[in-house]
Amino acid sequence: MTALVPRAFSKLRFSVIALQWAGNLFAMLLAAAWLQIPDSHAWQFAFSIISAAILVIGFCWLQVATFSRLRPDSPGATVWLRILGFALVAALWILLAQWISSGADSIPNYAYLWNSKLSPGMRIAFSPTRIIAGLGILLNVLIWAITALLLPIAITLSTQGLRRPSWHDARRPYARILYWIAVFVFCILTTQFTSVLVSWKPGKSISGEVVSVVVRLAIAYATDILLWCLLLAFTAAWMESPPELAPAPEP
Secondary structure, eight states, rough: OOOOOHHHHHHHHHHHHHHHHHHHHHHHHHHHHHOOOOOSHHHHHHHEEEEEEHHHHHHHHHHHHHHHSOOOOOOOHHHHHHHHHHHHHHHHHHHHHHHHGGGGHHHHHHHHHHTTTSSSSHHHHHHHHHHHHHHHHHHHHHHHHHHHHHHHHHHHHHHTTTTTHHHHHHHGGOOHHHHHHEEEHHHHHHHHHHHHHHHHOOSSSSSHHHEEEEEHHHHHHHHHHHHHHHHHHHHHHHHHHOOOOOOOHHH
16 A cells, blocks of 8 residues: 555556546537537538547547556557547446446335335434435445446557457456545535535525636535546556565575
C-alpha cells in the first residue's frame, strides 16, 4: 500500500485531468448541439447519423488517449483497434446497466408481494418502503460491480488493442479488496454528491437561481472528473506487476 500511493499519484498528471475535463465537456456540448439537428429531410437524417458516429468515435478516442497516459501503449496496437476495444466494453456496460436498471420498475410490485407473505410482526420491520429501498441499493451495487469488472478490461483493450491483450494485467485489480472499495466509494460519492449539489436551491430570484445552477453544475462536474481521474490512476497502478523485492544481503 505504501508503494501504491506514490505510483498512483505519479500517474495522476495535470494532462490527464485537463484532457478529461475539457474533452468530456466538449463532448457533452457537441451532444447537446447534436440533439438540435432536425431530421425532416433525408440529408438532415444522414447528417445526424454521420455526426453521431463521429461524436461516438471522438468520445472513445478521448478515453483511449486518457488511458494511454496512465499505462504505456503496446507496440503494434493500432489506434482503431484500441478504440474498437473500448467501444465494445462501453457498449457492454451500457447494455448491462440498462438491463439491470429496467428491473427498477418491477421493484414496488415485488416489495408489496413479499411483504404480504411475511408474518404480521415481520411486515413492520420489512415494510414495502424498506424493501423498495433495499432492492434499489442492490441494483446499484450490481451496476457498480459490473463497473469494477469492466474497468480494467477497458483500460487493457484501450492500451493494447484487440490482438494480444494482456488479460493477466486486467485481472490483477480483482484480487485487491481496496480496488473494489475504491470503485464503490467512487460511485457513491459521485452519485450522492452530484444529486445533493444539483438539488440544492439556495437562490430565490431567477438570476440567482441561474447563477446557482451554473456554479453547482461546475462544482459537481469538476469534482466528478477529479474523482474519476483518481480512480483511473489507482486502477492503473493496481494493474502493474508488483515490484520485486530485493534479495536479502548474505550474512
